[in-house]
Amino acid sequence: MRAFEPDSSIVSDIIPSPNYGERSKARQPDMIVLHYTGMPDVEGALARLCTAGTDVSAHYVxxxxxxxxxxxxxxxxxxxxxxSSWAGEDDINSCSIGIEIINRGHDWGYPEYPLRQIAAVIALCRGIMLRRKVPAHRVLGHSDVAPARKKDPGEKFPWHSLANSGVGHWVTPAPVVRGETLMLGTISDEVLSLQQALARYGYGVPLTGKYDAATMEVVTAFQRHFRPARLDGVADHSTLSTLQALLASLPAEGTTVASK
Structure with missing residues (x-):
C-alpha cells in the first residue's frame, strides 16, 4: 500500500520522505523551484532526500x-x-513545490541534461502549474532564490526549452558586446537602478547604490538563468538589456515593488 497517492499521473514511483512539515499559515504553493541533486549517483541522492535526520527533501525527483x-x-x-528569498518572501519552502533533477552538478563534472529528462521536467511542471495556478515567471532555479549559496540547476539547464513549452519566463538574451559595464566597487545611481530592477523582478538584493559582493552574486545568478553565455557577475549591456526585456514582458501583477 502506498504511503500517499501521487499528485501527478506521470509519477512512476513513490519513495516517501519523513523530512517535511506543514506550510506556514496554510500557504498555498504558487512557485516551483528547480534544483539539481549535485551528487555522484541516483541512489545517494534519493537516500539523502528520504532519510530522517538529513533535514532535506523535495516533492519530486x-x-x-x-x-x-x-x-x-x-x-x-x-x-x-x-x-532563500524571492519577491519579498523568505519562507520559500512554504510557498513552493521543489523538484530535484538528477545531475551530478558542478562539483562532479556537471553533465548535460538528457532530452528525455527535460521532457519529463516540462510535463511535471505543466501539471503543477495547472493544478496550483503557478504563473510562468514563478518557475525558478535554486540559484535565483539563494544566489549567495547555490548554482543549481546551473547554466547548462535549458530554460529556453522549458519556456517554449510554457514553463518559466524567458526572453532571447541580448548579445554580449563591448561597452560600459557596472562592476564590483562601482558606486553610482546606475548601480542603484540595477539593484531596483533586479528587486522588481524578484531577486533579494540590497538597494545601496554600491556594487558590492552581494550585488555581484545576484547578477551572476541572473546571468546563470537568463544570460548564460558569460557568467562574470559584471552588469554589461547584455545583462542590463536582458533584465529590462524580462521586466517589460512580465504581466502587470508580476513585478515586485522594490523598497529600502
Missing part, C-alpha cells in the same frame, strides 16, 4: 531516464530551498 519519483505530497512543506 526527476531521473535521467525521465522517470519521476514523488517523495512529499504537494500539500506539505518539503525542505528544499533552505535560506
Amino acid at each position: 526527476v531521473l535521467e531516464d525521465g522517470r519521476i519519483v514523488q517523495c512529499v505530497p504537494e500539500t506539505r512543506r518539503a525542505w528544499h530551498a533552505g535560506v
Whole structure:
C-alpha cells in the first residue's frame, strides 16, 4: 500500500520522505523551484532526500531516464530551498513545490541534461502549474532564490526549452558586446537602478547604490538563468538589456515593488 497517492499521473514511483512539515499559515504553493541533486549517483541522492535526520527533501525527483519519483505530497512543506528569498518572501519552502533533477552538478563534472529528462521536467511542471495556478515567471532555479549559496540547476539547464513549452519566463538574451559595464566597487545611481530592477523582478538584493559582493552574486545568478553565455557577475549591456526585456514582458501583477 502506498504511503500517499501521487499528485501527478506521470509519477512512476513513490519513495516517501519523513523530512517535511506543514506550510506556514496554510500557504498555498504558487512557485516551483528547480534544483539539481549535485551528487555522484541516483541512489545517494534519493537516500539523502528520504532519510530522517538529513533535514532535506523535495516533492519530486526527476531521473535521467525521465522517470519521476514523488517523495512529499504537494500539500506539505518539503525542505528544499533552505535560506532563500524571492519577491519579498523568505519562507520559500512554504510557498513552493521543489523538484530535484538528477545531475551530478558542478562539483562532479556537471553533465548535460538528457532530452528525455527535460521532457519529463516540462510535463511535471505543466501539471503543477495547472493544478496550483503557478504563473510562468514563478518557475525558478535554486540559484535565483539563494544566489549567495547555490548554482543549481546551473547554466547548462535549458530554460529556453522549458519556456517554449510554457514553463518559466524567458526572453532571447541580448548579445554580449563591448561597452560600459557596472562592476564590483562601482558606486553610482546606475548601480542603484540595477539593484531596483533586479528587486522588481524578484531577486533579494540590497538597494545601496554600491556594487558590492552581494550585488555581484545576484547578477551572476541572473546571468546563470537568463544570460548564460558569460557568467562574470559584471552588469554589461547584455545583462542590463536582458533584465529590462524580462521586466517589460512580465504581466502587470508580476513585478515586485522594490523598497529600502
